[in-house]
Amino acid sequence: MLSRLVVALRAKVFEKVNGDNAITFPNDQVGPDRFEELYGHPAANGRSRGAGLSDLFWYWLSPGPEVHQEHLEAGPRYDDVARATRTFLAGPGDALAAAATRCTAKVLDEMITEPVTHVRLRDLMMPVWAEYFYELVFGEPCPREARDLIVGHADDVVTSLKCTGLRHPARRARLTRYLATRLADVRHPLPETLSPTEQVHYLQGTYFNTAVVQMSEGMAHLLLALAQHPEAAQRVDDDRYFAHVLDETFRLYPLFGIAHRITTADISLDEHTTFPAGSVLCFNYPAYHATGYPNPHEFDPGRWEHTSARTAHHIPFGIAANRPCPAWRLSPIAMRAATREVLRRFTLHSSVTHTRSLPSRGPCLLVRDGSVPRRRLVLMRVRDRWEDVWRSVVQLVLGTVMVLHAHRLRLASRYFETHQHQEIP
Numbered sequence: 001m002l003s004r005l006v007v008a009l010r011a012k013v014f015e016k017v018n019g020d021n022a023i024t025f026p027n028d029q030v031g032p033d034r035f036e037e038l039y040g041h042p043a044a045n046g047r048s049r050g051a052g053l054s055d056l057f058w059y060w061l062s063p064g065p066e067v068h069q070e071h072l073e074a075g076p077r078y079d080d081v082a083r084a085t086r087t088f089l090a091g092p093g094d095a096l097a098a099a100a101t102r103c104t105a106k107v108l109d110e111m112i113t114e115p116v117t118h119v120r121l122r123d124l125m126m127p128v129w130a131e132y133f134y135e136l137v138f139g140e141p142c143p144r145e146a147r148d149l150i151v152g153h154a155d156d157v158v159t160s161l162k163c164t165g166l167r168h169p170a171r172r173a174r175l176t177r178y179l180a181t182r183l184a185d186v187r188h189p190l191p192e193t194l195s196p197t198e199q200v201h202y203l204q205g206t207y208f209n210t211a212v213v214q215m216s217e218g219m220a221h222l223l224l225a226l227a228q229h230p231e232a233a234q235r236v237d238d239d240r241y242f243a244h245v246l247d248e249t250f251r252l253y254p255l256f257g258i259a260h261r262i263t264t265a266d267i268s269l270d271e272h273t274t275f276p277a278g279s280v281l282c283f284n285y286p287a288y289h290a291t292g293y294p295n296p297h298e299f300d301p302g303r304w305e306h307t308s309a310r311t312a313h314h315i316p317f318g319i320a321a322n323r324p325c326p327a328w329r330l331s332p333i334a335m336r337a338a339t340r341e342v343l344r345r346f347t348l349h350s351s352v353t354h355t356r357s358l359p360s361r362g363p364c365l366l367v368r369d370g371s372v373p374r375r376r377l378v379l380m381r382v383r384d385r386w387e388d389v390w391r392s393v394v395q396l397v398l399g400t401v402m403v404l405h406a407h408r409l410r411l412a413s414r415y416f417e418t419h420q421h422q423e424i425p
């Protein structure tokens, strides 16, 4: 109850930050049937300049938000960065899967030593993906020192994004300093239009923040859903069924709550529906994913037997026509391999509430011998409810502090005041 109130309040705060020109879809004017048409419109292509929300995102993603692919305006620098990312994320599927299996096995061997171990799934997965993306970038096994720096950084970003803790710029700067010493060692050419410092920020933001955070969050949702639906967990070796479980997990718990675009020209969908240049369009993923399905709030992988992910209201990796996720191909391959490695060793059990933002980080019991730890599940449930109450208050307070701080720093606004040339096509 309290947590729902806090989520509603946070949405209000974000709306206020954005000012009067922000509109959230789907709504009465542009419903689910035209949602993708608007999202994919060529003029819905501004990313940072001109939205109050950008100051907040840049604050959370520092250092180097101005060269983060997600936040770069269209133009030659964006093209250069996107090309580099595509090169890093390419590679044969077998090799991408084998690396995920290997990194998962290494971390599980190291961290799970009891017959029954209590973990937070997001925390368990962070070192796995730190190792994975280090290998992807440098082409060698990840030293422990680097892994700790990467996890420290990625955890700091996602903790502050979820408002369960404040930012720690010094912790992030330690990874920046380390990466600056390693620029010559990366496997593929870095974007040439970036300075060396910007190249360091590109590596840090793309592979050691976004990639690690998104994969850890995605895996926490997937493993938690499997812990709470054991009948689905038993079938993950079937590729087709696994794809349905993943689609259903992403449908119900999309990693993006809202993605936004700033219109760079007037958009006219029909004579009644126009948006002037400079509008901030907010695309609400969970709301869109809940339309067009029977019982949309139920977790039902079986629905995908007779639903095509192509035609359904389903955009877990964004919209092909408007800057979709470059890890669209890699992520499911790596997640499937990691999931199988976890389930090969343990059965999973969890009695916590599964929400999209998952500020609890996914409490879960990993059990070796197939028994069901009933008493610990009851305790877990009580503790989860109690934590939820105080965490909601913490989120509200810290969220407000950070919104105000970001508003004072004005990172994006100041950047665009001094970089007028940047980068409207």
Ligand code: HEM
Binding pocket: 069, 070, 071, 082, 085, 206, 207, 210, 211, 212, 214, 215, 218, 255, 256, 259, 260, 315, 316, 317, 318, 319, 322, 323, 324, 325, 326, 327, 331
């Ligand atoms: C389960 C995993 C992931 C999911 C569900 C996911 C989801 C998304 C979505 C929905 C978008 C589009 C947002 C928008 O329209 O503004 C996006 C963009 C992006 N994602 Fe992912 N992502 C995942 C993993 C990754 C990984 C592993 C990387 C690693 C590099 C990555 C890097 C990016 C980048 C750079 C963008 C911005 C693309 C652009 O603007 O050109 N993501 N992601």
